[in-house]
Amino acid sequence: MSDTEKEPLLLVNPATDLTPEETENPPEPDPQTENVDPPVSTQPDKAQTLPRTSRQLSFSFQERARTLPSRQTSDEKTRILDQSFAKTLPSRQTSDEKTRILDQSFGGTTCYGTSAPDAHHRGNYNVENLGTIQSGFKKRIGKRCRNPKHRHMSLSTHHGPDDPRSYLSSNYESLNYDTVENDLTLQSETKREYKRFSSTSFNRWLVCFLIGVFTACTAVVVDIGIERLSEVKLDLVRKYMLKCLNKDVCSVLMPWLVWAGLNIAFCVVASILIAFIEPVAAGSGIPEIKCYLNGVKIPRVVRIKTLLCKVTGIIAAVSGGLACGKEGPMIHSGAVVAAGVSQGRSTTFACDCKVFKEFRCDHVKRDFIACGAAAGVAAAFGAPIGGVLFALEEGASFWNQSLTWRIFFSSLVSSFFLNTILSTYKGSPGDLSNPGLANFGLFEISNYEWYELIIFIIMGVVGGLLGALFNYINIQLSLFRQRHMKYRILKVFEVVVVAFTTTAVGFCAMYFVEDCTYAQVKDTELYNLQMQCDSGQYNSLATLFLQSPESTVKDLLHSPIDKFSWKSLLTFSIIYYCMSVWTYGLAVASGLFMPSLLTGAAYGRLIGVLLHYISSVTISEPGIYALIGAASFLGGVTRMTISLTVIIMEATRNITFGLPIMMTLVTARFVGNYFNEGLYDEHINLKQVPMLPWDPPVKSFRLTAGNIKSTPVKCFKAIESVETVVRMLKRTTHNGFPVVTQVPTDPDAKHFGQFMGLITREQLILLLIKRVYFNESTMNVYGDIAVDDFRDMYPRYPDIEEVDIPQEHMKMKIDLRQFINLSPYTCNESVSFARLFNLFRSMGLRHLVIVNENNKAVGIVTRKDLAKFRKWRKQGSSGVQQLGIVSEDGNLDDETECCQGHS
Numbered sequence: 001m002s003d004t005e006k007e008p009l010l011l012v013n014p015a016t017d018l019t020p021e022e023t024e025n026p027p028e029p030d031p032q033t034e035n036v037d038p039p040v041s042t043q044p045d046k047a048q049t050l051p052r053t054s055r056q057l058s059f060s061f062q063e064r065a066r067t068l069p070s071r072q073t074s075d076e077k078t079r080i081l082d083q084s085f086a087k088t089l090p091s092r093q094t095s096d097e098k099t100r101i102l103d104q105s106f107g108g109t110t111c112y113g114t115s116a117p118d119a120h121h122r123g124n125y126n127v128e129n130l131g132t133i134q135s136g137f138k139k140r141i142g143k144r145c146r147n148p149k150h151r152h153m154s155l156s157t158h159h160g161p162d163d164p165r166s167y168l169s170s171n172y173e174s175l176n177y178d179t180v181e182n183d184l185t186l187q188s189e190t191k192r193e194y195k196r197f198s199s200t201s202f203n204r205w206l207v208c209f210l211i212g213v214f215t216a217c218t219a220v221v222v223d224i225g226i227e228r229l230s231e232v233k234l235d236l237v238r239k240y241m242l243k244c245l246n247k248d249v250c251s252v253l254m255p256w257l258v259w260a261g262l263n264i265a266f267c268v269v270a271s272i273l274i275a276f277i278e279p280v281a282a283g284s285g286i287p288e289i290k291c292y293l294n295g296v297k298i299p300r301v302v303r304i305k306t307l308l309c310k311v312t313g314i315i316a317a318v319s320g321g322l323a324c325g326k327e328g329p330m331i332h333s334g335a336v337v338a339a340g341v342s343q344g345r346s347t348t349f350a351c352d353c354k355v356f357k358e359f360r361c362d363h364v365k366r367d368f369i370a371c372g373a374a375a376g377v378a379a380a381f382g383a384p385i386g387g388v389l390f391a392l393e394e395g396a397s398f399w400n401q402s403l404t405w406r407i408f409f410s411s412l413v414s415s416f417f418l419n420t421i422l423s424t425y426k427g428s429p430g431d432l433s434n435p436g437l438a439n440f441g442l443f444e445i446s447n448y449e450w451y452e453l454i455i456f457i458i459m460g461v462v463g464g465l466l467g468a469l470f471n472y473i474n475i476q477l478s479l480f481r482q483r484h485m486k487y488r489i490l491k492v493f494e495v496v497v498v499a500f501t502t503t504a505v506g507f508c509a510m511y512f513v514e515d516c517t518y519a520q521v522k523d524t525e526l527y528n529l530q531m532q533c534d535s536g537q538y539n540s541l542a543t544l545f546l547q548s549p550e551s552t553v554k555d556l557l558h559s560p561i562d563k564f565s566w567k568s569l570l571t572f573s574i575i576y577y578c579m580s581v582w583t584y585g586l587a588v589a590s591g592l593f594m595p596s597l598l599t600g601a602a603y604g605r606l607i608g609v610l611l612h613y614i615s616s617v618t619i620s621e622p623g624i625y626a627l628i629g630a631a632s633f634l635g636g637v638t639r640m641t642i643s644l645t646v647i648i649m650e651a652t653r654n655i656t657f658g659l660p661i662m663m664t665l666v667t668a669r670f671v672g673n674y675f676n677e678g679l680y681d682e683h684i685n686l687k688q689v690p691m692l693p694w695d696p697p698v699k700s701f702r703l704t705a706g707n708i709k710s711t712p713v714k715c716f717k718a719i720e721s722v723e724t725v726v727r728m729l730k731r732t733t734h735n736g737f738p739v740v741t742q743v744p745t746d747p748d749a750k751h752f753g754q755f756m757g758l759i760t761r762e763q764l765i766l767l768l769i770k771r772v773y774f775n776e777s778t779m780n781v782y783g784d785i786a787v788d789d790f791r792d793m794y795p796r797y798p799d800i801e802e803v804d805i806p807q808e809h810m811k812m813k814i815d816l817r818q819f820i821n822l823s824p825y826t827c828n829e830s831v832s833f834a835r836l837f838n839l840f841r842s843m844g845l846r847h848l849v850i851v852n853e854n855n856k857a858v859g860i861v862t863r864k865d866l867a868k869f870r871k872w873r874k875q876g877s878s879g880v881q882q883l884g885i886v887s888e889d890g891n892l893d894d895e896t897e898c899c900q901g902h903s
């Protein structure tokens with residue numbers, strides 16, 4: 001058991017947070033907190049408050065303390081104190097008192113609390129003083145601790161001070177998956193007839209059908225585009241290769257220059273689309289979709305502009321020879337298609353079809369995006385059931401039976417239409433032999449012996465280790481890019497370097513590794529890729545590099561044992577592993593599935609070939625080992641288990657491999673998790689997204705809602721003046737405002753009147769736009785509003801600065817009672833962090849009001865208040881760290897830390 005698990009403490013450095021003036025003249029205690037636990041940082045002289053013996057020890061330990069590391073944990077300090085001065089230390093001295101004595105001897109790094117109940121307006125979220133952050137966070141983030149209560153949690157930053165994973169960004173807002181129930185919506189629902197309910201149900205299924213169709217069409221465009229561009233490139237390379245076989249005609253470098261030039265040209269196009277037009281289209285998009293389904297609003301992630309850049313970029317990137325695939329981006333593309341179709345309009349093109357208005361809310365839109373993500377998986381791998389399980393395992397935080405049926409229906413439609421269109425395109429319309437973009441083919445022999453399961457488990461261990469190393473290297477590269485490659489032109493230049501390097505290394509491998517194989521009848525197309533081989537032969541390593549990734553995987557799975565030598569397999573697996581690590585995270589649209597499958601299949605087939613030569617017992621075909629290797633490496637990188645098992649079985653159309661694949665994936669997941677998280681989760685942390693995991697941190701059971709709530713709360717009365725509403729919206733960035741019976745005038749008030757309901761910033765802005773306020777003297781209402789007005793404005797509401805209100809209307813009154821959410825979720829101050837976390841995540845909440853025993857609002861909790869407590873796990877150790885919250889300019893801003901409803 002680690003030290004953190006034995007006696008975790010809050011770790012900050014309050015000493016370095018004091019100015020010289022404060023050191024000489026310490027601040028006096030707040031009189032309002034005299035009856036509660038006083039803040040440690042406000043004590044005039046901590047040494048004077050200790051017993052006489054302790055004060056003597058404190059001064060006698062100075063020389064000893066200076067030799068200790070500045071970030072020594074509380075348990076380590078206590079052990080040092082016990083071992084060195086056990087005879088002179090009072091036996092009844094507590095562990096915390098011992099640590100405090102040692103802290104005072106050298107300026108200490110131990111703090112005994114995070115926040116006092118009334119300290120929210122002073123910046124109450126405290127983390128370890130990490131000094132000046134080298135990656136752009138220029139403000140010291142160490143804060144004086146104010147509450148000596150929370151000694152149960154280790155808040156030492158698990159990552160370094162200059163690591164973005166130690167912070168959350170305040171730029172991300174939450175989506176509100178909770179349905180609003182107010183008088184306006186209830187009246188609207190009451191007036192609806194039964195036919196309207198039936199029409200809504202039919203429209204849901206119609207939207208799911210359209211999502212499947214349009215996702216399939218998007219996949220067809222991607223597949224045909226990559227196929228055509230790859231054919232053009234390969235024809236030119238083959239042409240110059242044949243011409244230059246005779247060195248008297250031209251240099252042998254000529255084919256490489258043609259190949260490199262075409263690859264760089266394609267990759268530059270792919271990079272410009274991302275770096276200069278739509279950065280959110282970079283990568284596979286799976287981390288962003290996971291965040292959206294979790295309840296985090298990622299800007300521009302589901303816009304049509306993003307889809308266009310994603311589709312065009314992935315066609316150019318794969319055609320340019322980068323170590324990436326088209327399958328992962330299909331999941332993002334399906335989600336964007338679902339977001340657009342379900343809303344019946346495009347805000348990018350200012351086009352509104354006036355349909356599906358009832359689906360214009362976060363809650364329903366999330367369900368359709370889950371359908372789109374599943375349809376993308378089905379289109380990529382021909383795996384409808386795998387798509388459903390992917391949406392369940394990786395995405396949605398809320399699930400029900402009806403949603404399961406609709407997701408399966410979208411996946412089925414997507415796979416069917418893709419199959420039909422591609423079969424027709426290839427000249428066999430009735431064949432239906434193209435269920436997905438990645439088709440692994442049928443295994444003629446699928447038998448394996450029982451003792452080979454042990455080998456498969458060992459391969460799972462290897463896949464987990466290689467996957468953990470892959471994730472570590474890729475994250476370090478991503479950190480380097482964030483720190484040193486901030487200019488767009490540098491991002492494009494890096495893509496050019498990677499494209500050039502990939503081509504150069506591949507060409508050198510093909511030229512110097514002699515792996516010549518006699519061409520068979522079915523290999524006539526590859527006959528021209530003979531490189532330095534004799535007539536009638538071809539270079540088998542060249543086929544691995546030059547053909548499409550999907551064709552390469554098929555070759556590795558189904559080719560005879562003698563087609564690829566061990567030298568070719570080893571060379572290809574090492575090169576592709578390194579290039580895949582380097583490629584993922586570039587400023588291009590790129591998938592992770594196919595590179596991982598390809599790398600794993602290469603090293604898996606290598607193991608199968610070696611076993612055939614050295615083993616004296618019956619061994620399965622190398623293609624089976626290639627399949628297990630592909631599963632182990634992809635599982636080691638992504639840590640997917642259930643959905644990946646079904647996806648591979650559906651892609652191979654063989655259920656016989658279910659048991660070894662499951663055993664391999666489970667093993668790879670456990671081994672990989674010992675070192676780090678899956679690559680998607682690592683990139684989510686790298687982007688500082690306040691994503692809530694499946695379960696609350698195990699060390700957080702002692703925290704309560706009263707400990708983490710933000711206060712004072714910005715409230716409105718039931719009937720409020722226009723001037724007050726406008727002033728509040730302009731002065732704050734909050735998105736949720738409790739409505740109470742009476743707003744106290746005292747800014748330090750502990751509670752804020754009887755809680756009536758909750759109203760959002762978007763609602764208030766629309767009320768001001770529609771001028772739904774009245775003259776208090778004449779009681780004349782100036783405007784009117786309906787439910788459709790909110791739907792028409794969704795999801796982009798104007799800013800309060802854009803709302804033009806005449807000065808004479810500022811004295812008018814707004815009656816908020818008709819528009820507030822009458823039944824929002826609330827919690828008592830004593831509710832545990834774990835229960836609060838589970839309620840927040842399962843219900844998809846954006847705001848949670850904290851009330852006391854008299855139902856008076858005393859605080860509010862948002863996503864960032866929960867997400868900043870994060871569990872870390874590495875090499876068998878685990879703990880809980882508290883993350884800082886940084887603003888857009890890279891500074892740890894007090895307001896963004898404790899802002900109410902900002903999440």
